[in-house]
Amino acid sequence: MIENPRIAVVGLGYVGLPLAAALSTEFSTIGFDIDEGRVKELKQGHDRTGELSSGALRDAPLSLSATLSEISDADIYIVTVPTPVDENNLPDLNALRKASQSVGTVLQSGNVVVYESTVYPGVTEDFCGPILEEVSGLKAGTDFYLGYSPERINPGDKVHTVDKITKVVAGQTSEVSELLARIYGSMNNGNIFIARNIPTAEASKVIENAQRDINIAFVNEIATIFGKMGISVYDVLDAASTKWNFLNFQPGLVGGHCIGVDPYYLAHAAQEIGLDPKIILSGRETNDNMSKVIAGRINDLLTGPSKLLVLGITFKENVPDIRNSKVGDLIAAFKEQGHDITVFDPLADKEETLDEYGIELSDDLGSGYDCVVGAVPHDVFNEYSLRELLKEGGLVADVKGMWRHRSLPDSLRRWSM
Ligand SMILES: NC(=O)c1ccc[n+]([C@@H]2O[C@H](COP(=O)([O-])OP(=O)(O)OC[C@H]3O[C@@H](n4cnc5c(N)ncnc54)[C@H](O)[C@@H]3O)[C@@H](O)[C@H]2O)c1
Incomplete structure (x- = not known):
């Protein structure tokens, strides 16, 4: 197959950009995004997702473009566009549809189109493939080939980066699988697992996140039970996790566009074939309800309407990403x-937060609060003096246990899950 492929990465977000940069050190690589503003920023050396430093961006021999014709001579297209859910928690495949239509217009015989977006089994071959065929007039499996390689990176995680994690790949034929193993293997020392086929690779990704969601839901459920019993779930987890096979998940709000979303993809696929995915949906319901549970517990400890400082709006610690943050529900x-x-939240973008949640982020911390709610454990919050923020008798509501080991003056009260 293709000896020295030219690669086009379609969608330059949290997943696409680091991938394109890593591939560009081995192959001629161009990154394409429909968002001209994003491409312009990247060309100026700024990655607003914080995944690549401006140095790393400048050093990568990567071309960037928002013009479709500029990716028309690629041999391999790697699609990394969003796969969210709609307001009914059903898979929204619109970005995949549009990206497939775009690739279809430039597709040529012998090309390979690899999807990295998280989907349910069947989307690559039964949804994307037919769009590519219709637009290009070519036939999948004979004129061009499909592939799937799930992405496992974790926003803000500087340890498990694309060059260090095992990459699962699957192609429509064994030659395509081998080609993908060679391409992806070039950036992570050959750390590749070839899945039996494309639906298996799709399924493997979606269950990784559904499994995390269900495990967190269990811990959230026991946190609620123990909270009512006056027992700290963190103390319980400290004790239980000394057992060799105990799975140590932490309680909390489950937001973002992976763990809180992907289980709905799997649930939808199950329902489409007449099954009732009870555990998956029950986990989702438990986790989605946590903002109400937490707000209720904190409210019980306050005497009527109070002045609250909420620290953190992003969906997880130390990232600027506010999409699908459950802190929005907590504040509501x-x-x-x-x-x-x-x-x-010094990490979040003010304008984006106002657009997405109607919440105006404060420029300063202020003082004289009845309660400080540690909603997202950004490292920077460790430096704050809770004593200076709170009134005498004020409540430290430590949602994520970030101040668990910090001693507080007797004049302050403390709540944690
Ligand atoms: N964020 C993560 O850490 C992560 C981890 C594993 C898997 N995933 C999956 O990877 C996929 C991408 O996620 P992300 O976080 O990188 O999304 P993102 O929103 O950060 O980036 C997606 C990019 O695709 C662009 N885009 C949208 N439609 C396009 C189109 N038709 N043509 C070209 N570009 C288009 C957007 O402008 C955006 O820049 C999703 O399926 C997600 O579930 C994400």
């Missing part, structure tokens, strides 16, 4: 309870 619940809320 506090507002419904009549509290006066200040939200502070």
